Amino acid sequence: MLVVFVGCVIFLFLIDQVYEIIRMVERIALNANVNLIYVETILKIIGIAYIAEFGAQLTKDAGQGAIASKIELGGKILILTMAIPILTVIIETVLEMIPGT
Numbered sequence: 001m002l003v004v005f006v007g008c009v010i011f012l013f014l015i016d017q018v019y020e021i022i023r024m025v026e027r028i029a030l031n032a033n034v035n036l037i038y039v040e041t042i043l044k045i046i047g048i049a050y051i052a053e054f055g056a057q058l059t060k061d062a063g064q065g066a067i068a069s070k071i072e073l074g075g076k077i078l079i080l081t082m083a084i085p086i087l088t089v090i091i092e093t094v095l096e097m098i099p100g101t
Contacts, residue, residue: 003061007054038086045079052076 022043029039052075056068 004058007058011054038089041082041086045082048075048078048082052078 025043026036026039029036052071056071056075059065059068059071
């Protein structure tokens with residue numbers, strides 16, 4: 001219980017910094033004329049990775065390594081699912097660059 005509490009307190013202290021990083025990335029994307037949907041998707045993917053890692057570490061600390069592995073697998077599947085639209089755009093862009101297709 002102490003590990004969960006300390007982890008949450010640390011996260012709450014870092015929320016302001018995380019918010020500033022997200023705003024900075026969005027400003028850079030706007031200046032570079034990048035579609036914000038892709039930036040938001042990437043930020044969500046990063047968030048999923050951190051949350052899955054946090055959950056896996058908590059369950060490992062509780063002695064539940066098998067559950068931790070399942071949490072990591074679930075996080076990876078969610079990341080892959082969210083990345084499919086970005087991968088599709090990248091593949092379509094590469095195919096458009098190839099002459100004769």
